[in-house]
Amino acid sequence: MSRKRIRDIRNEELIEATIVAVHKRGYGVVTMAEIAREAGASAASINYYFGSKEGLMEATMLHLLGKLRRAMSEGYATARTPRERLYAVMDANFADDLFTVPQCSIWMQFWANAPYSPRLSRLHRINRARVRSHFLAELRALLPAQRVETARQALQCYMDGVWLQAAQSEEALDPEDARAAAHRVVDLVIP
Amino acid sequence: MSRKRIRDIRNEELIEATIVAVHKRGYGVVTMAEIAREAGASAASINYYFGSKEGLMEATMLHLLGKLRRAMSEGYATARTPRERLYAVMDANFADDLFTVPQCSIWMQFWANAPYSPRLSRLHRINRARVRSHFLAELRALLPAQRVETARQALQCYMDGVWLQAAQSEEALDPEDARAAAHRVVDLVIP
DNA sequence: AACAGTTTTTTAAACGGCCATTCAAGTTTC
DNA sequence: GAAACTTGAATGGCCGTTTAAAAAACTGTT
Numbered sequence: 193m194s195r196k197r198i199r200d201i202r203n204e205e206l207i208e209a210t211i212v213a214v215h216k217r218g219y220g221v222v223t224m225a226e227i228a229r230e231a232g233a234s235a236a237s238i239n240y241y242f243g244s245k246e247g248l249m250e251a252t253m254l255h256l257l258g259k260l261r262r263a264m265s266e267g268y269a270t271a272r273t274p275r276e277r278l279y280a281v282m283d284a285n286f287a288d289d290l291f292t293v294p295q296c297s298i299w300m301q302f303w304a305n306a307p308y309s310p311r312l313s314r315l316h317r318i319n320r321a322r323v324r325s326h327f328l329a330e331l332r333a334l335l336p337a338q339r340v341e342t343a344r345q346a347l348q349c350y351m352d353g354v355w356l357q358a359a360q361s362e363e364a365l366d367p368e369d370a371r372a373a374a375h376r377v378v379d380l381v382i383p
Numbered sequence: 384m385s386r387k388r389i390r391d392i393r394n395e396e397l398i399e400a401t402i403v404a405v406h407k408r409g410y411g412v413v414t415m416a417e418i419a420r421e422a423g424a425s426a427a428s429i430n431y432y433f434g435s436k437e438g439l440m441e442a443t444m445l446h447l448l449g450k451l452r453r454a455m456s457e458g459y460a461t462a463r464t465p466r467e468r469l470y471a472v473m474d475a476n477f478a479d480d481l482f483t484v485p486q487c488s489i490w491m492q493f494w495a496n497a498p499y500s501p502r503l504s505r506l507h508r509i510n511r512a513r514v515r516s517h518f519l520a521e522l523r524a525l526l527p528a529q530r531v532e533t534a535r536q537a538l539q540c541y542m543d544g545v546w547l548q549a550a551q552s553e554e555a556l557d558p559e560d561a562r563a564a565a566h567r568v569v570d571l572v573i574p
Numbered sequence: 575a576a577c578a579g580t581t582t583t584t585t586a587a588a589c590g591g592c593c594a595t596t597c598a599a600g601t602t603t604c
Numbered sequence: 605g606a607a608a609c610t611t612g613a614a615t616g617g618c619c620g621t622t623t624a625a626a627a628a629a630c631t632g633t634t
Contacts, residue, residue: 198609218499220411224594234611239595297498304495307488307551308409316551342567345545346537352547353540360498360507376533380572389583415620425585430621
């Protein structure tokens with residue numbers, strides 16, 4: 193019981209520290225010692241919990257993917273029309289606890305490094321396919337078949353592009369603003 | 384005369400090798416020795432020409448930015464209407480000699496690492512501002528003022544998003560296809 | 575053409591430093 | 605007292621850069 197607890201607490205602490213440290217120093221450059229210092233622990237204890245640096249990175253991404261998946265499920269629960277569900281997909285990506293500079297930053301580093309790590313690229317593919325199928329399902333209800341794919345690409349690439357920009361931002365982000373802008377883009381694509 | 388020649392030839396060879404090597408191994412992981420092997424040279428000679436690894440990376444990005452800038456100028460020369468110029472901006476980004484997996488890949492790594500290198504982030508800001516002002520100039524001629532900014536964000540983020548996806552592709556890209564899709568997105572945003 | 579002198583280019587080897595991981599020896603928790 | 609947790613120090617390896625010396629390219633002269 194409490195054995196599991198400690199492990200879970202440490203896991204979360206270390207993952208949060210990883211997000212901050214990767215944001216500060218960059219995925220390819222950050223060291224175990226830096227992450228450990230951020231967490232107030234030692235590099236050795238990270239290996240005790242995650243086995244290796246790559247294991248830690250994978251766990252961190254799983255953590256973020258889970259957050260995104262949950263945010264999307266919640267939005268879907270209350271949305272009633274296809275258009276509302278499109279909004280919900282966008283809102284999930286720009287949720288208050290996801291759309292922050294450190295998290296966009298690490299997401300982007302994740303994207304950049306996915307092609308070089310089978311474990312990361314697997315996560316990347318799965319997530320991408322899920323978002324894609326959500327978009328397609330709603331768009332098919334709103335548009336004639338031959339326009340669905342163009343609209344899907346426009347929206348999905350827009351989402352990626354916003355995150356990419358957000359990762360470069362030097363000031364805090366405004367998630368509410370981002371959601372409003374995303375809604376406008378949806379309306380632009382689905383008149 | 385011929386002194387300059389050799390230097391220029393080596394520069395270009397080494398930069399091409401850098402693009403390939405970074406694509407193969409990843410920006411943060413690639414070593415000088417790997418780049419050198421790709422170019423058929425030694426790591427020491429890269430330092431002779433570029434001073435340091437960071438110098439090489441900056442030169443490589445300057446090379447790519449130059450290519451992009453030239454492609455855009457050419458397109459602008461023949462475009463006559465605002466809409467054609469919007470197409471031209473898109474076409475430049477998806478030009479045959481720019482829209483390849485290795486180049487999208489290195490571009491994306493560049494984005495991811497820009498925040499951690501003043502030299503890279505400077506290049507990044509300049510390029511982004513240029514694309515932005517091109518978009519704004521044309522959109523202002525086509526849309527009422529209050530819709531310009533939304534459209535600009537939609538288009539610019541779309542472009543970034545497509546590159547981001549392209550960098551993950553396991554097969555060769557189809558630039559013509561990408562240009563056609565981009566035109567459709569422009570038409571979607573500017574009816 | 576040939577050559578000696580000068581400059582440019584190349585690289586092997588050495589240097590110094592840093593990092594992920596392991597391990598053994600502690601400390602805490604149950 | 606056992607099991608879970610923590611860490612300082614050791615390990616082994618790798619990498620960017622420098623250096624010194626050789627090779628190649630060029631120059632002007634005979």
